[in-house]
Amino acid sequence: MKSLPRRNAGTLALAVTSALIAMHCSVGDRGASPGGSPAPGIKTTLLPSANSPIVYFRILFRVGSIDDPAGKEGLAALTARMLGEGGTRSLTYSQLLETLYPMAARIDVQADKEMVVISGRCHRDHLDRYYPLLRDVLLDPRLDSQDFERLRDEAENYLVNGLRGNDDENLGKWTLQTALYSGHPYGHVDAGTVQGLKSITLDDVKKFYATRFTREAVDVGLAGGYTRELVSRITHDFAAKLASGKAEHPPLPAPRTPEGIELVVVKKPCIATAISAGFPTRVTRHDDDWYPLLVANSYLGEHRTFNGVLMNELRGKRGLNYGDYSYIENFIQDGDSTFPVPNIPRRQQYFSFWLRPIPHANALFGLKGALYHLDRLVRQGISEADFEQTRSFLITYSRLWAQSLDQRLGYRQDSDFYGTGDYLTEVQKRLPTLTRDQVNEAVRKHLRADNLVVAVVTEDAQGFLKALQGGKPTPIRYDTSGTPAEILAEDKIIEKFPVKLNAERSRIVTSAELFER
Amino acid sequence: MIRTLYPALLAAILVPVPLALLASPPAGGGSRVFDYPIHQQTLPNGLKVVVVPFESPGLVAHWVIVRVGSRNEIEPGHSGFAHFFEHMMFRGTEKIPADRYNSILKEMGADSNAFTSDDLTAYHILAGSDALPRIMEIESDRFMNLRYGKEAFQKEARAVLGEYNKNFSFPESTIEEKLYDAAFRTHTYKHTTIGFLRDIEDMPNQYDYSLTFYDRYYRPEHCILLVVGDVDPEKTFALAAQHYGPWKRGSYEVKIPAEPPQTAEKKVSIAWKNPTLPYLTLGYHSPAFSPRDKDMPALDLITQVAFSETSPLYKKLVIDEQLVDALYGSASDHRDPNLFVIGARVKDEAKIKEVQAAIEATLEDLKKNPVDARRLSDTKSHLKYAFQMRLNTADSVAETLAHILQLTGDPEDYNTLYATYDSLTPEDIQKAAVRYFSPENRTVVLLAAEKGKPKEVGR
Numbered sequence: 001m002k003s004l005p006r007r008n009a010g011t012l013a014l015a016v017t018s019a020l021i022a023m024h025c026s027v028g029d030r031g032a033s034p035g036g037s038p039a040p041g042i043k044t045t046l047l048p049s050a051n052s053p054i055v056y057f058r059i060l061f062r063v064g065s066i067d068d069p070a071g072k073e074g075l076a077a078l079t080a081r082m083l084g085e086g087g088t089r090s091l092t093y094s095q096l097l098e099t100l101y102p103m104a105a106r107i108d109v110q111a112d113k114e115m116v117v118i119s120g121r122c123h124r125d126h127l128d129r130y131y132p133l134l135r136d137v138l139l140d141p142r143l144d145s146q147d148f149e150r151l152r153d154e155a156e157n158y159l160v161n162g163l164r165g166n167d168d169e170n171l172g173k174w175t176l177q178t179a180l181y182s183g184h185p186y187g188h189v190d191a192g193t194v195q196g197l198k199s200i201t202l203d204d205v206k207k208f209y210a211t212r213f214t215r216e217a218v219d220v221g222l223a224g225g226y227t228r229e230l231v232s233r234i235t236h237d238f239a240a241k242l243a244s245g246k247a248e249h250p251p252l253p254a255p256r257t258p259e260g261i262e263l264v265v266v267k268k269p270c271i272a273t274a275i276s277a278g279f280p281t282r283v284t285r286h287d288d289d290w291y292p293l294l295v296a297n298s299y300l301g302e303h304r305t306f307n308g309v310l311m312n313e314l315r316g317k318r319g320l321n322y323g324d325y326s327y328i329e330n331f332i333q334d335g336d337s338t339f340p341v342p343n344i345p346r347r348q349q350y351f352s353f354w355l356r357p358i359p360h361a362n363a364l365f366g367l368k369g370a371l372y373h374l375d376r377l378v379r380q381g382i383s384e385a386d387f388e389q390t391r392s393f394l395i396t397y398s399r400l401w402a403q404s405l406d407q408r409l410g411y412r413q414d415s416d417f418y419g420t421g422d423y424l425t426e427v428q429k430r431l432p433t434l435t436r437d438q439v440n441e442a443v444r445k446h447l448r449a450d451n452l453v454v455a456v457v458t459e460d461a462q463g464f465l466k467a468l469q470g471g472k473p474t475p476i477r478y479d480t481s482g483t484p485a486e487i488l489a490e491d492k493i494i495e496k497f498p499v500k501l502n503a504e505r506s507r508i509v510t511s512a513e514l515f516e517r
Numbered sequence: 518m519i520r521t522l523y524p525a526l527l528a529a530i531l532v533p534v535p536l537a538l539l540a541s542p543p544a545g546g547g548s549r550v551f552d553y554p555i556h557q558q559t560l561p562n563g564l565k566v567v568v569v570p571f572e573s574p575g576l577v578a579h580w581v582i583v584r585v586g587s588r589n590e591i592e593p594g595h596s597g598f599a600h601f602f603e604h605m606m607f608r609g610t611e612k613i614p615a616d617r618y619n620s621i622l623k624e625m626g627a628d629s630n631a632f633t634s635d636d637l638t639a640y641h642i643l644a645g646s647d648a649l650p651r652i653m654e655i656e657s658d659r660f661m662n663l664r665y666g667k668e669a670f671q672k673e674a675r676a677v678l679g680e681y682n683k684n685f686s687f688p689e690s691t692i693e694e695k696l697y698d699a700a701f702r703t704h705t706y707k708h709t710t711i712g713f714l715r716d717i718e719d720m721p722n723q724y725d726y727s728l729t730f731y732d733r734y735y736r737p738e739h740c741i742l743l744v745v746g747d748v749d750p751e752k753t754f755a756l757a758a759q760h761y762g763p764w765k766r767g768s769y770e771v772k773i774p775a776e777p778p779q780t781a782e783k784k785v786s787i788a789w790k791n792p793t794l795p796y797l798t799l800g801y802h803s804p805a806f807s808p809r810d811k812d813m814p815a816l817d818l819i820t821q822v823a824f825s826e827t828s829p830l831y832k833k834l835v836i837d838e839q840l841v842d843a844l845y846g847s848a849s850d851h852r853d854p855n856l857f858v859i860g861a862r863v864k865d866e867a868k869i870k871e872v873q874a875a876i877e878a879t880l881e882d883l884k885k886n887p888v889d890a891r892r893l894s895d896t897k898s899h900l901k902y903a904f905q906m907r908l909n910t911a912d913s914v915a916e917t918l919a920h921i922l923q924l925t926g927d928p929e930d931y932n933t934l935y936a937t938y939d940s941l942t943p944e945d946i947q948k949a950a951v952r953y954f955s956p957e958n959r960t961v962v963l964l965a966a967e968k969g970k971p972k973e974v975g976r
Contacts, residue, residue: 102894103898121906157864164792169686271686304630305623305628307623319676321682322683323679339628356679357682357683358682389623396626396627397626397627397628400628480668481721482671
């Protein structure tokens with residue numbers, strides 16, 4: 001049978017109704033259990049659920065692409081994949097897959113800017129067979145030259161053929177991020193750069209593993225029907241085998257603030273124009289202003305819903321494209337779900353909007369439409385009725401963010417990263433006391449429609465740039481009839497929306513120039 | 518939204534999505550792979566109602582499964598219409614206009630969407646259990662009383678074009694379109710769910726046809742209401758009768774043209790305008806889904822035995838010789854005979870023939886030699902555990918059931934299917950391989966970067 005779309009794992013655990021208690025243990029915790037004490041010095045995040053026959057592992061390391069040495073971009077991600085997709089000292093990768101197969105147990109890897117997570121899951125019945133495999137993957141990896149070549153090749157092909165050639169939406173998103181964070185540790189694709197990958201050696205991987213995947217950097221996340229004994233066993237194993245090394249989280253430089261509209265147009269053959277735009281913000285889940293911005297952003301462009309202004313105005317009323325959303329943090333959709341994957345936290349975030357491909361002839365209008373509605377939000381704020389409705393929506397909707405035990409574990413670990421306490425609980429606590437004024441104040445303080453980087457993937461790059469430079473109206477061309485008069489009247493305003501292009505910082509690039517070094 | 522059956526080779530390689538898992542009865546424990554209680558009733562108008570109580574405190578998944586997809590697009594020029602109609606279903610009724618409908622969902626804090634594939638269109642809402650009466654009210658209203666004007670119809674047609682545009686920057690979308698177009702002559706599987714671009718571009722002119730489509734298919738006898746989660750079956754049946762009971766049965770019966778047997782190999786070549794690794798795809802005509810007949814379950818096992826990450830072919834092509842960076846075999850379930858698709862993304866154009874030879878050697882081996890008994894038993898174990906571990910939330914249970922309901926209408930058929938898997942012998946696998954994997958039964962599609970274009974290749 002066909003594979004059904006994958007959803008994330010675990011038993012249902014609603015943020016509020018769940019009786020689960022998250023526990024953090026580290027040095028000094030008094031959590032001795034009948035099955036033995038956790039080893040000191042190894043951080044754990046625990047979500048026990050006695051009824052769950054499944055055990056979930058989220059082994060996090062506070063290391064990521066920000067730690068890639070200059071000229072060796074991609075090293076953190078490649079090292080992570082060498083662990084999760086490269087076998088162990090006693091089993092080749094093929095043998096490892098064969099051993100996991102009858103159990104339908106998995107080991108997966110996710111490598112991001114500031115965090116690597118090796119996640120796993122197995123049925124409780126298989127725990128004794130599964131755990132040693134996961135342990136060896138993490139503590140006794142094979143780090144073999146053949147796997148190194150395979151995985152490095154894959155990463156390079158992802159950049160050269162996948163991203164540059166055949167995934168315009170993600171090409172737009174990564175073009176935006178690399179432009180936003182040029183010269184900053186966030187400034188390259190986590191998978192690396194073409195030249196960075198070429199220069200990485202197997203010895204680099206071995207050294208990076210030994211020095212960065214350390215006792216101090218790890219957080220052992222466990223959820224589901226594990227035994228207390230396992231906590232003791234896993235932490236003692238990690239304490240005994242992982243190298244010791246000071247967890248380094250150097251302060252990040254402040255990202256540059258865009259001046260005017262800084263346009264990066266990627267010229268390539270494509271059937272429609274993909275657009276992503278944004279700017280760095282000073283707000284993360286850690287900040288008080290996060291919660292009012294959460295409401296404002298949901299109102300403007302809640303991901304893959306018909307709630308957002310952008311979606312309703314650009315797609316619903318005008319039929320411009322398939323979807324239009326906005327974000328106040330980095331967002332990676334989890335499979336086919338509406339919700340993001342956990343464990344991609346960042347100490348610095350950015351605001352962005354994403355316009356899914358628009359027919360070339362209407363792309364300029366689409367960009368102006370998004371800027372117009374963002375500008376409107378900043379100038380006029382959110383109405384009391386919209387505020388109430390959006391807040392009420394989020395209070396309920398946020399209970400769906402982590403429907404499974406595994407997702408909840410991921411959220412709990414992210415809460416620790418941001419220092420929020422349990423984030424999902426915090427959302428429930430904060431939103432009811434918010435006011436419309438707080439939302440509008442946060443919007444005025446943190447959002448804007450005039451200083452952004454705009455990344456565009458299109459065929460006629462020169463034409464796109466010229467049209468914006470000229471400052472002339474860029475009307476929408478309807479090939480449909482019956483557009484209401486009020487929409488047509490608003491179109492006239494949007495087509496003239498002023499775009500203050502920063503000509504010096506705007507440029508046309510070919511996709512072949514991107515992600516090279 | 519389109520749900521394609523074609524596996525995406527370009528899944529973000531650094532962000533694998535973990536398989537779902539769940540507190541389910543221990544896999545392998547007992548003969549019923551789907552072991553949650555299933556309650557069923559059929560209303561007098563022909564609407565089947567399926568209720569599955571599932572431990573999900575305060576949550577309910579409400580799905581309406583319309584057993585109509587692109588398979589039903591029998592008139593020329595209307596490919597993609599089932600999917601287009603899925604979009605139109607969000608355009609409101611006289612009682613609840615589109616804006617109000619969205620507001621109601623927003624007030625509920627619901628996660629709501631819909632998708633279409635070859636054989637079904639599914640509308641799903643995940644929300645608090647206490648919202649179930651309201652959900653039934655608004656959903657039954659749009660199934661019975663949908664009303665939209667030409668203007669809304671035309672704007673939505675362009676949102677569908679936008680969906681096509683977003684999908685077709687991926688080579689896989691074009692490969693799928695060309696493969697099915699070449700492999701099928703008469704059956705409606707000739708076109709993909711999203712449809713041909715020429716038909717999508719013409720959609721704004723098809724307002725009258727859309728009313729016909731609604732009248733034909735959006736009828737209770739074509740639909741199944743599925744409710745999973747924190748609910749009481751009897752109360753749910755009562756609600757269903759109250760809200761969906763007045764829905765009038767239709768009379769239209771579709772006649773899908775049968776596909777004649779293929780007698781000679783077909784080949785398609787696609788020149789791609791952007792840098793890409795070459796994709797080699799082979800589609801063999803395969804049988805309709807049946808949980809009882811052995812052929813389709815046997816082909817399911819072949820996808821695992823011969824093409825999964827633990828197969829000798831994967832070990833050879835991906836891990837050891839590294840000629841290929843993605844490989845899959847897929848026997849997708851359909852109501853009518855479809856295709857068994859094998860795909861490989863080849864790292865060097867010069868090695869395409871070698872890769873195809875390795876795939877063909879694997880198929881010949883399946884025909885000539887019985888599968889190792891241990892391998893077969895490991896495969897059956899894997900399928901069973903993977904299936905049960907997917908049932909992790911109310912919504913994933915609903916999604917999983919929707920798949921079997923579109924095919925057979927019987928939610929018990931998973932248990933039938935897995936019993937059939939258990940009964941399969943190495944000889945059954947051989948018989949299926951001999952029956953389907955012949956060169957004259959296949960279509961071969963090769964997509965590679967356009968010649969003469971400057972192109973980059975990976976190391």
